[in-house]
Amino acid sequence: MKVKVFRCRICGDPYIGESPPTHCPFCGADAKYIIDAHEWDSGEFDVQLSEVSRENLEAALDLEMGNAAFYACARDKAAATGDEYMLAKFKCLMKVEAEHASAICKFLKIDKPELSAATCSAKGVENSHEGYEREDRAIKAYAKFRDEATEPRMQDFFGALVEIEIDHLQIHAEDTK
Ligand SMILES: [Fe+2]
Ligand SMILES: [Fe+2]
Structure with a gap:
């Protein structure tokens, strides 16, 4: 093939x-x-945004940047302690959340903000607990944003984020059992 x-x-x-x-x-x-x-439709990120969707995208950007910064911290702590599994998990989650932030910026037609410094635990399992809480908040926010969206593209986008963050939540749930 x-x-x-x-x-x-x-x-x-x-x-x-x-x-x-x-x-x-x-x-x-x-x-x-x-x-x-x-x-590919070249206008995929050119959406005439309603006021509500614009505000919700801005709130989503804050959530994603905060979560990416947190996962970067958790990745660095895992690297420092030689925990290869947690390093792989948090590295991947950091990249995925940063990618979500990039996609949001494409809709908002703005430059991606710099990642700020975040605090986190030295222990992978504690960071998995916090990751669970963060994903839970993101899922609830994006489900609300999806339901408030009147643009089909925004309904798809926020709906996809809900599914993705549920996948992340399940990984943290496994790791904190
Ligand atoms: Fe995300
Ligand atoms: Fe993608």
Whole structure:
């Protein structure tokens, strides 16, 4: 089978493979959002935003930047203690949340803010507990934003974020059992 180029409708990033991945390797979106790159709509991030969706995207950006900063801290603590599993988990989560922030900035037509410094525990399991709480807050916020959105594209986008953050929550739940 020949490889081809795919593209994720949630983050816009391309992927090369024989078939679409089960989840976008960049933003974590479900395979249903990954399309043949030939079919890409160049206006995908050009949405006439309602006032509510604009405010909700700004709130989502704050959540994502805060969570990315937290996961960067947790990644660095795991690296310092040589915990390879926690290092892998928090590194990936940091990249995914930063990708969500990038996608939000594409809708808002703004530059991505700098990642600020965050505090976290020295212990991976405690950071997994905090990660769980953070994902739980994000899921609740994005479900509300999805339901408040009148634009189909924003309903899809916030709906996809809900699914992705539920996946993250489940990983933390496993790690704190
Ligand atoms: Fe993606
Ligand atoms: Fe996120």
